Amino acid sequence: DAKTTQPPSMDCAEGRAANLPCNHSTISGNEYVYWYRQIHSQGPQYIIHGLKNNETNEMASLIITEDRKSSTLILPHATLRDTAVYYCIVRERHTGGGNKLTFGTGTQLKVEL
Amino acid sequence: DTGVSQNPRHKITKRGQNVTFRCDPISEHNRLYWYRQTLGQGPEFLTYFQNEAQLEKSRLLSDRFSAERPKGSFSTLEIQRTEQGDSAMYLCASSLRSGQTTGELFFGEGSRLTVL
Numbered sequence: 334d335a336k337t338t339q340p341p342s343m344d345c346a347e348g349r350a351a352n353l354p355c356n357h358s359t360i361s362g363n364e365y366v367y368w369y370r371q372i373h374s375q376g377p378q379y380i381i382h383g384l385k386n387n388e389t390n391e392m393a394s395l396i397i398t399e400d401r402k403s404s405t406l407i408l409p410h411a412t413l414r415d416t417a418v419y420y421c422i423v424r425e426r427h428t429g430g431g432n433k434l435t436f437g438t439g440t441q442l443k444v445e446l
Numbered sequence: 447d448t449g450v451s452q453n454p455r456h457k458i459t460k461r462g463q464n465v466t467f468r469c470d471p472i473s474e475h476n477r478l479y480w481y482r483q484t485l486g487q488g489p490e491f492l493t494y495f496q497n498e499a500q501l502e503k504s505r506l507l508s509d510r511f512s513a514e515r516p517k518g519s520f521s522t523l524e525i526q527r528t529e530q531g532d533s534a535m536y537l538c539a540s541s542l543r544s545g546q547t548t549g550e551l552f553f554g555e556g557s558r559l560t561v562l
Contacts, residue, residue, distance in 0.1 A: 376537050376553030432541050436488030
């Protein structure tokens with residue numbers, strides 16, 4: 334799986350959009366970008382994934398650059414409950430070795446009043 | 447609640463003792479994963495099952511660790527002769543088999559182990 338690079342921490346004011354970047358310059362053509370988050374003392378939670386088109390769901394939007402070497406997770410109106418570690422993971426969608434995920438250290442997002 | 451359930455949530459033990467954690471996955475999920483997470487780090491993959499078959503084990507899974515999923519439903523992770531370095535959060539996740547799913551893993555709340 335391709336390696337990802339994320340800033341270790343970010344701050345965001347409540348009600349504003351949180352834009353979390355991720356670099357994945359070695360991504361291959363069949364690898365997807367997945368985002369998970371982990372609120373303190375809980376297990377990771379799936380947010381969204383995409384291949385090359387921008388994606389949106391009820392939690393967030395995922396913007397993937399045309400060359401697919403980087404992406405941005407957007408939380409449109411961040412709340413205090415969005416304070417968490419956000420993990421960007423690149424992986425094939427269907428793998429012969431199971432759907433296991435390889436986590437990095439992620440970005441600690443702190444949403445403040 | 448029909449999510450992934452892990453027990454116990456917290457376990458404090460003395461070095462050298464054995465501990466066992468249990469994971470009950472989402473009922474229709476045929477894949478089950480164990481991860482370990484230490485403070486400040488992301489979760490690290492330990493092993494996964496498809497139904498009752500253990501298909502992959504990480505090098506992190508030393509001989510003191512054993513995982514089972516005897517009937518393809520719940521799973522147990524046993525650590526024998528615990529060491530202080532085993533102190534961590536042990537996370538369980540489940541998913542559908544590739545081809546049935548978007549690739550999403552559903553995680554439990556974790557079992558925190560403290561070895562004194």
